[in-house]
Each structure stands twice: as C-alpha cells, then as structure tokens.
Amino acid sequence: MVIHVLMLSWEYPPHMVGGLGRHVYHITRHLVSDGVDTTVMSISLPGVLPFEEVDGVHVRRVDPFRFRSTGFITWVLNFNEEMIEEALRLYDEWGFDLIHVHDWLTGPAGIVLKHVLRKPLIATIHATEVGRRGGIHNEEQFIIHSWEWRTTYEAWKVIVCSNYMLNEVSMVHGIPKDKLIMIPNGIDISYIDSVKVRPGFRDLYAMPNERIIVFVGRLVHEKGPDLVLAAFKELLKWDWNLKLLIVGDGPMREYLMGLAHDWGIWNKVYFTGRVDDETLYSILKVSDLAILPSRYEPFGITILEAMATELAVITTRIGGPDEIVRDWYNGVKVTPNNVDEIINVAKILLSNDELRRSIARNARESVLKWYTWDRIARWTKKVYQDVLEEYENAKWVSMW
Numbered sequence: 001m002v003i004h005v006l007m008l009s010w011e012y013p014p015h016m017v018g019g020l021g022r023h024v025y026h027i028t029r030h031l032v033s034d035g036v037d038t039t040v041m042s043i044s045l046p047g048v049l050p051f052e053e054v055d056g057v058h059v060r061r062v063d064p065f066r067f068r069s070t071g072f073i074t075w076v077l078n079f080n081e082e083m084i085e086e087a088l089r090l091y092d093e094w095g096f097d098l099i100h101v102h103d104w105l106t107g108p109a110g111i112v113l114k115h116v117l118r119k120p121l122i123a124t125i126h127a128t129e130v131g132r133r134g135g136i137h138n139e140e141q142f143i144i145h146s147w148e149w150r151t152t153y154e155a156w157k158v159i160v161c162s163n164y165m166l167n168e169v170s171m172v173h174g175i176p177k178d179k180l181i182m183i184p185n186g187i188d189i190s191y192i193d194s195v196k197v198r199p200g201f202r203d204l205y206a207m208p209n210e211r212i213i214v215f216v217g218r219l220v221h222e223k224g225p226d227l228v229l230a231a232f233k234e235l236l237k238w239d240w241n242l243k244l245l246i247v248g249d250g251p252m253r254e255y256l257m258g259l260a261h262d263w264g265i266w267n268k269v270y271f272t273g274r275v276d277d278e279t280l281y282s283i284l285k286v287s288d289l290a291i292l293p294s295r296y297e298p299f300g301i302t303i304l305e306a307m308a309t310e311l312a313v314i315t316t317r318i319g320g321p322d323e324i325v326r327d328w329y330n331g332v333k334v335t336p337n338n339v340d341e342i343i344n345v346a347k348i349l350l351s352n353d354e355l356r357r358s359i360a361r362n363a364r365e366s367v368l369k370w371y372t373w374d375r376i377a378r379w380t381k382k383v384y385q386d387v388l389e390e391y392e393n394a395k396w397v398s399m400w
Contacts, residue, residue, distance in 0.1 A: 003384050004037045006096040006113070008083055008106035010076070012042035012059065018218060019185070019301045020102055020126055025054075026188055030377035032056035036384065039094070041087060041106075043079050058094075062086055073143050076105055083109040091117060097388060098122060098156075104129075104144055107151030114154060120391045122383065123155035125165065127298045130172045132222060134296075149173045156387050159380070161185050161299040162320040168298075181383055184320075186373040187304045195281040202286040205270055206243035211350065213242060214287040214311075216280065216302045217294075219250030224293040224316070224337075229256055231291065231342040233263050238347060242268065247283060249274045284309040289349055289356070295336055297321055304371050307331065307363035312356045314345050324371075330362040 007028060011021030028038045032055065044050055044061035052059050062082035069075035083106065090096075100122045101110035107123065114121040129136065129144045136142050152158050152173045159181050160166045166180050206212050213232060217223040225246060232244045246256065246269065253271065260269045275283070284290070290306040290313045299320035306313050307324075313331040315321040325331035332349070334341035349356045 002035060002037050003381070003388065004095060004097045005031070005039070005100055005384065006087060006090070006098075007038060007040045007100045007102070008087075008110055009040065009042050009102040010079070010105040011102075012040055012061075014048060015043060015045050019299075022301065023126070023185055024102060026186065026373045027377060027380060028057045029055045030373045031381060033374070034377050034381050036377075036381055039090065039096070041083050060086055060090065071140075073140060077108060080106060080109040084112050087113050088116070098384060098391075100124070101151065101155075102126065104147040104151050107147050107154075111150065111154045118396050120156040120387050121154055122157050122159065122387060123151050124159040124161075125152060125169050126161060127165075127296075128168055128172050131168055131296050131298065145172075155179075156391070157181055157383055159183050159383065162323050164319040164323065165298045183376060183379045183383070184371060185299050185301045185304070186371045186376040187301065187308055187367065189308055189368065189372055191277070192281050192305065192308050195278050195285070197282045197285050201282055205245055205272075205283070205286070207241075209241050210243040211239075211241060211289075212245060212287040213289050213291060213346070214245045214247060214283060214306075215291055216247040216284070216306070217292065218248055219246070219252040219256060221252065222294060222296040223248075223250075224295050225252060225256055226259070227293045227337065227339055227342060228291045229259055229269070230339045231346065232269070233265055234339075234343050235346055235350075236265060236268060239350070242350075244269045245272060245283060245287065246270070247272045247275060247280060281305070281309060284311050287311055289314065289346060291342060291346065292316075292321070293334065293336070293342060294318065294321065300324060303331070304367055307360075308367045310360040310364045312349055312359045313363065314342060314349070324366075326366075328359070330359060330366045332359070 009024040011017055013025050028040055031038045039058040041060045043064040050061050064079040067078040069078055098120045099110050099113050101107055102124045103126055110121050129141050136145050152175050161184055166182050169175055170177050215225055215228045219225050260266045284306050290311050292315045297319040316336045317333045318336050325333050327333050332345050
C-alpha cells in the first residue's frame with residue numbers, strides 16, 4: 001500500500017533560514033524514492049512558483065503576506081490559516097493518510113487538519129524555545145513554547161534528531177518517552193562528492209601560504225561565532241599565516257565585523273555571508289580546520305557536512321555534536337564557552353598534519369556509515385507504517 005503524506009514546513013527551498021529547509025528537502029526526495037507519495041506545503045517568496053514537482057515531490061506554497069500581520073506570531077498564524085485552506089482543497093483531490101509537521105511553526109495547521117480530516121499527526125521537533133533562549137523570558141517566547149507543547153501533545157508520535165533532544169523535549173514538554181522517536185539528520189553525500197573545486201577558487205579567500213580555518217552557521221549567540229573569532233585572534237599570535245572564513249549571516253554579523261576591526265585582524269577574517277551549497281562545499285574542501293563551537297545544538301548538520309568533505313572539526317560537548325563526534329577519533333570536542341580549549345586543540349591539529357588527516361578520514365567514514373538520507377528516509381517510513389497500523393486499530397477521540 002502506498003502511503004500518502006502531507007508535510008508542512010515553513011522552510012523549503014528557496015526559502016531557507018536554518019537547517020530545517022534542507023532537512024525537509026532531502027527527506028522528502030528520499031521518501032519518494034522509497035515509495036512514499038509526498039506533498040510538501042510551505043510558504044512562497046516573490047517570483048517563486050506556487051506549485052511544482054521537485055524530484056517527484058509535490059510542492060505547494062502559500063502566500064505568507066496575503067493577510068496583514070501585527071508581528072511574528074500573527075504572521076505565522078496567518079500563513080497557517082492559508083495552509084489549512086490549501087490542504088483541504090488538495091485533500092478533496094488527492095487524499096492524505098497522515099500529516100507531518102516540523103516544529104511549532106506549522107503546528108496550528110497540522111492540529112486543525114488532524115481533527116477535521118481525522119488523520120494521524122506526526123511532529124518533528126528540531127529545537128525548543130527553552131533550549132534556544134535558555135528559558136522563557138517574554139510573552140512571545142511563552143506563546144512559541146505553548147504552541148510547541150500543543151503540537152507535541154496532539155502528535156501521535158514526535159520525532160527528534162538526537163538523544164539530547166529526546167531528553168530535552170521530554171523534560172520541557174512533559175512528553176512520555178514512548179511517544180518520542182530519535183531519527184538523526186542526514187546529508188546528501190552524493191551531491192557533496194559531485195562538487196568539484198574550480199581552479200583558483202581557494203585564491204578567492206586566502207593567500208597560498210595561509211591555512212584556512214572555517215566557521216559555518218547562522219551568526220547567532222547559540223552557534224558561538226564570537227568564540228571562534230576570539231580564539232582566532234590568539235591563534236594569529238602563534239601563527240600569522242592563518243585565515244578565518246566566517247560563512248553565514250545573522251544578527252551578530254555587524255558585531256563580529258566590529259570586533260575584527262577593533263582587534264586589528266580585519267584583513268585576516270573573511271565574512272562570506274550566506275552562500276549556495278556548491279560554494280559552501282567548495283569552501284569546506286579547501287579548508288584545513290573547521291571550528292563549530294555551539295552553545296546550544298540539537299543536532300549539528302553543518303558538522304556532518306564538514307566531516308563528509310574530510311575536514312577535521314572542533315566542536316563542543318553538548319547536544320547532538322556530543323553524540324556525533326567520538327573525541328580524537330572523528331573530531332575533537334571542547335567544553336562549551338571555553339576559548340582556551342579551542343585555541344589549544346587548534347594548535348595541536350594545525351601542528352600535526354598526520355593526526356588532522358586521520359581524524360578527517362575517520363569523520364567521513366562515520367558519515368557514510370550512519371548519516372545518509374536513504375537510511376533516514378527508511379526509518380521515517382517505518383514510523384509512518386507503525387502509526388498507520390495503530391491508527392487502523394484505534395478508536396478516534398475528537399476534541400470537537
């Protein structure tokens with residue numbers, strides 16, 4: 001029997017904010033390859049088609065600016081209302097066996113569709129507001145936290161990307177652990193391998209005598225770009241022939257650029273901004289070391305991408321990275337918020353090419369063994385099958 005899934009996500013290419021859009025793009029393509037009929041509903045951008053087929057995935061987009069909003073929360077609720085309307089139209093034409101939402105941002109639509117259509121709801125929680133903010137400190141955060149709880153409460157099963165997140169969601173939202181399923185993120189290793197570094201590409205970012213240290217991620221406090229910059233300032237005193245590439249964008253960009261200027265290292269730091277995947281993987285392939293010292297990281301897909309390109313990674317003993325990395329085997333872990341440890345480990349790795357390359361080789365082997373999207377899609381399909389089997393034998397109890 002073919003399973004028909006409606007997947008709701010506020011991120012989907014070309015609308016990409018963090019790793020969520022990349023996750024949905026890859027998991028849906030591989031679900032289709034595994035025989036799951038999949039429809040993605042997301043939000044549109046100017047010039048983007050409202051509907052298309054992407055590698056067999058049915059993609060539908062709604063206009064998030066159709067209704068006037070007074071702030072972020074009302075904007076989210078407005079595009080959820082549009083998703084409900086569009087999903088009901090599609091259901092009359094195609095029908096769905098279950099609904100799969102990602103994070104609280106499409107939870108409101110998923111909950112309504114669950115009860116109107118009487119179809120099981122599955123939720124993937126990629127991060128919590130409590131984890132991101134270190135607690136709940138204002139009304140907007142409380143509303144987001146409440147929608148997270150409601151989404152996990154209404155879901156038949158809740159998927160998380162690491163054991164760290166399994167414990168966090170259970171603790172923060174009071175979800176029984178038998179309702180939670182851990183399925184890690186994956187990466188598209190075939191595409192990464194297909195990217196060939198163009199002649200002269202490295203010269204765009206560094207001098208031939210400079211070794212490249214790279215940070216990739218949103219420029220926000222929880223990702224730790226300020227820790228990388230502080231460590232790099234000290235590393236330059238040890239070896240001036242280094243270059244730091246900060247790949248990504250975010251609210252901390254101007255602050256970080258100001259620090260680089262004030263510290264007199266402006267000409268040694270290259271802020272690339274947001275780049276496309278081909279450029280990202282080319283940068284990783286010409287780099288000598290990645291430093292990704294997150295303060296909060298439910299999973300760490302960027303770590304996997306660096307590992308897949310055979311790049312040694314320094315990360316932190318927290319969240320997903322603590323589970324992905326086996327210390328001094330396929331990466332190196334440091335204590336969160338510890339610039340001195342980052343400096344010491346970076347010196348060791350940059351001083352020992354053989355050790356750094358051995359760690360990099362082991363890193364790629366680990367990715368190939370555990371974190372490919374075809375494997376992740378098979379696990380996800382098994383969740384769908386198990387939920388539908390339970391659904392067939394369950395008595396539906398409606399709130400209405």
